[in-house]
Amino acid sequence: MTTDKGIHRRSLMAGAGLAAIATPFVAGATRTHAQDMESDSMQVADPPASDSFNLGDFKLLVVEDGSRVMDNPGDTFGTGQDPETVAALLEENFLPPDQMVNGFAPVLVDTGSETVLFDTGMGPAGRSWGAGRLRDGLIANGYQPEDIDIVVITHMHGDHILGLMEEDGPAFPNARYVFGEKEYAFWSDDARMGTPAEGGHETVKKMVVPLADQATFIGGGDEIVPGITAMEAFGHTPGHLIFMLESGDRRLLLAADTANQYVLSLQRPDWHVRFDMDKEMAAETRKKVFDMVAAERIPFLGYHMPFPAVGYVEKTGEGYRFMPKTYQFKL
Numbered sequence: 001m002t003t004d005k006g007i008h009r010r011s012l013m014a015g016a017g018l019a020a021i022a023t024p025f026v027a028g029a030t031r032t033h034a035q036d037m038e039s040d041s042m043q044v045a046d047p048p049a050s051d052s053f054n055l056g057d058f059k060l061l062v063v064e065d066g067s068r069v070m071d072n073p074g075d076t077f078g079t080g081q082d083p084e085t086v087a088a089l090l091e092e093n094f095l096p097p098d099q100m101v102n103g104f105a106p107v108l109v110d111t112g113s114e115t116v117l118f119d120t121g122m123g124p125a126g127r128s129w130g131a132g133r134l135r136d137g138l139i140a141n142g143y144q145p146e147d148i149d150i151v152v153i154t155h156m157h158g159d160h161i162l163g164l165m166e167e168d169g170p171a172f173p174n175a176r177y178v179f180g181e182k183e184y185a186f187w188s189d190d191a192r193m194g195t196p197a198e199g200g201h202e203t204v205k206k207m208v209v210p211l212a213d214q215a216t217f218i219g220g221g222d223e224i225v226p227g228i229t230a231m232e233a234f235g236h237t238p239g240h241l242i243f244m245l246e247s248g249d250r251r252l253l254l255a256a257d258t259a260n261q262y263v264l265s266l267q268r269p270d271w272h273v274r275f276d277m278d279k280e281m282a283a284e285t286r287k288k289v290f291d292m293v294a295a296e297r298i299p300f301l302g303y304h305m306p307f308p309a310v311g312y313v314e315k316t317g318e319g320y321r322f323m324p325k326t327y328q329f330k331l
């Protein structure tokens with residue numbers, strides 16, 4: 001996903017409404033009325049939703065950085081399809097045809113010796129509409145921003161990199177960084193000026209380029225720390241990377257933005273997605289990655305899957321059926 005200003009503007013009011021509905025359920029019993037009023041005015045959960053579970057010796061912590069309502073899901077996840085076909089598939093899956101909720105799920109992997117954060121959410125740019133909550137979620141779970149050892153960026157769309165910087169400097173001040181070599185080369189290149197990628201280029205210059213001195217640049221097959229290996233999954237962006245986690249006899253794929261809508265993009269992986277920069281390549285990658293996930297029966301975490309964004313896929317006729325995790329990681 002990218003940060004599309006049009007979608008942002010359209011969804012502001014609807015997104016705020018959704019958060020307001022959630023607020024009464026999350027206000028703590030010990031909070032004062034004034035705090036609750038403040039919480040209502042910010043219209044965000046406090047702390048943000050999070051989910052932690054073990055994968056072998058790794059501890060994973062998924063934080064809901066934020067979510068927003070998007071209108072007309074078919075315009076984004078079924079570009080070029082007959083709107084009635086898209087609406088029918090959504091309704092068949094008990095979803096409304098005209099709106100969807102899209103969340104952002106960065107994940108911290110604590111290997112026991114290092115803390116590795118994958119993607120950074122919306123950062124300060126999302127605060128006005130209730131996103132940019134990653135650091136709050138980490139702190140609520142006992143991790144200070146200073147505790148993060150490595151920040152890995154799967155790709156350089158705004159919803160993944162805007163949380164790299166706070167107003168006063170790097171959001172994770174003691175971290176080193178891991179960036180995809182191909183991804184960084186694309187977005188940091190001044191040749192993007194005057195193209196549709198110009199906005200992304202400007203964001204990367206502000207958020208990512210200042211951190212390049214502390215970064216390692218990687219490609220497919222590179223190991224970040226023992227048990228975390230990068231894989232190429234190009235198409236959504238030119239250098240989009242995903243990561244296989246392996247600990248003990250457990251595996252989980254961090255699939256980032258390989259598929260971004262659990263019905264439309266998984267059940268119909270060939271459908272074009274507006275935010276996929278190379279739509280054909282992204283569809284091919286989607287099928288290759290999820291064929292593997294289905295065949296090997298491994299769980300995956302998708303950055304925009306329904307929170308806590310972890311599940312399995314079963315291969316069906318044209319695509320895959322998403323099954324959210326339940327208690328598999330407790331046994």
Ligand SMILES: [Zn+2]
Pocket residue numbers: 001002157159160257303304
């Ligand atoms: Zn995204």
